[in-house]
Amino acid sequence: DHHLVFIHIPKCAGVSVKAPLRAIDSTSGGFSRIGDHEQLGRIHYAHIVLRDIAVHFPQEWDKLRAYRSFAVVRDPAERFVSAMFQRMREFKGMAQSAITPTLIEDEAAEVIRALEAAQGRLGLELVHFNRQADYLFLDGAQIVENIFPIEHMSAIVAYIARETGVTVTEQNKNRSIEFRFDAVKPLIRALRKPYAALVPYAARNRLRSKMTNAGLYTDAKKPAILRPGGRVESFIRAYYAEDSRLHAASLAR
Numbered sequence: 001d002h003h004l005v006f007i008h009i010p011k012c013a014g015v016s017v018k019a020p021l022r023a024i025d026s027t028s029g030g031f032s033r034i035g036d037h038e039q040l041g042r043i044h045y046a047h048i049v050l051r052d053i054a055v056h057f058p059q060e061w062d063k064l065r066a067y068r069s070f071a072v073v074r075d076p077a078e079r080f081v082s083a084m085f086q087r088m089r090e091f092k093g094m095a096q097s098a099i100t101p102t103l104i105e106d107e108a109a110e111v112i113r114a115l116e117a118a119q120g121r122l123g124l125e126l127v128h129f130n131r132q133a134d135y136l137f138l139d140g141a142q143i144v145e146n147i148f149p150i151e152h153m154s155a156i157v158a159y160i161a162r163e164t165g166v167t168v169t170e171q172n173k174n175r176s177i178e179f180r181f182d183a184v185k186p187l188i189r190a191l192r193k194p195y196a197a198l199v200p201y202a203a204r205n206r207l208r209s210k211m212t213n214a215g216l217y218t219d220a221k222k223p224a225i226l227r228p229g230g231r232v233e234s235f236i237r238a239y240y241a242e243d244s245r246l247h248a249a250s251l252a253r
Contacts, residue, residue, distance in 0.1 A: 002164050005064050007071040009135045010047045010128040011082040020168045047127045049134040070146035073247050076240035083128035091125045108232050132243040149250040
């Protein structure tokens with residue numbers, strides 16, 4: 001038992017960190033799944049905020065308070081875009097190639113309306129938009145001991161190796177990507193609906209990973225919704241203000 005807790009903030013390289021740690025996961029993947037909870041309903045067990053851990057998972061909360069702990073944080077604007085792509089793939093059933101600037105714009109407006117109207121806990125389809133601070137602090141007190149920015153992956157890798165002996169690669173396994181060759185994109189768009197209907201989401205993810213490793217995909221371009229002074233940029237700046245401060249502070253350390 002390594003007495004180490006990793007708090008998986010959504011869209012902050014958590015898949016890259018957790019995958020190599022499965023061999024020493026004392027919960028046997030219990031906090032890496034979507035499932036039903038008696039009080040909380042249908043939730044993503046990988047992304048439970050601290051307040052809910054404290055109330056509904058007392059044994060895990062005691063371990064978090066007693067053990068060493070760490071988390072990874074990210075620039076809120078970059079994270080919001082990544083969460084948008086994740087939402088459209090996972091909950092809207094869309095292939096990456098089908099996500100157009102217009103669709104992103106419309107979906108971002110829907111997400112913002114939902115976040116502004118939300119009272120209390122965010123539902124499953126909005127879990128990737130939780131504030132990062134809610135995974136790190138509770139009632140103003142910092143609970144997670146070590147906070148790393150995603151830009152310092154080499155320091156994260158070194159920390160995990162020192163604490164557990166496990167080697168983690170610096171590759172982000174769950175980033176938003178798009179097909180590298182523009183000439184082929186119309187064909188991909190034409191095939192996207194039957195592909196999404198016939199191939200399960202998990203299988204599509206595995207194939208996408210293999211194609212990325214083969215160099216067929218590249219990082220998705222930052223969408224126009226983040227234009228300075230625009231509705232989305234202004235929302236992110238206000239809604240995730242504390243996250244911006246946390247990320248800046250982690251970079252400075």
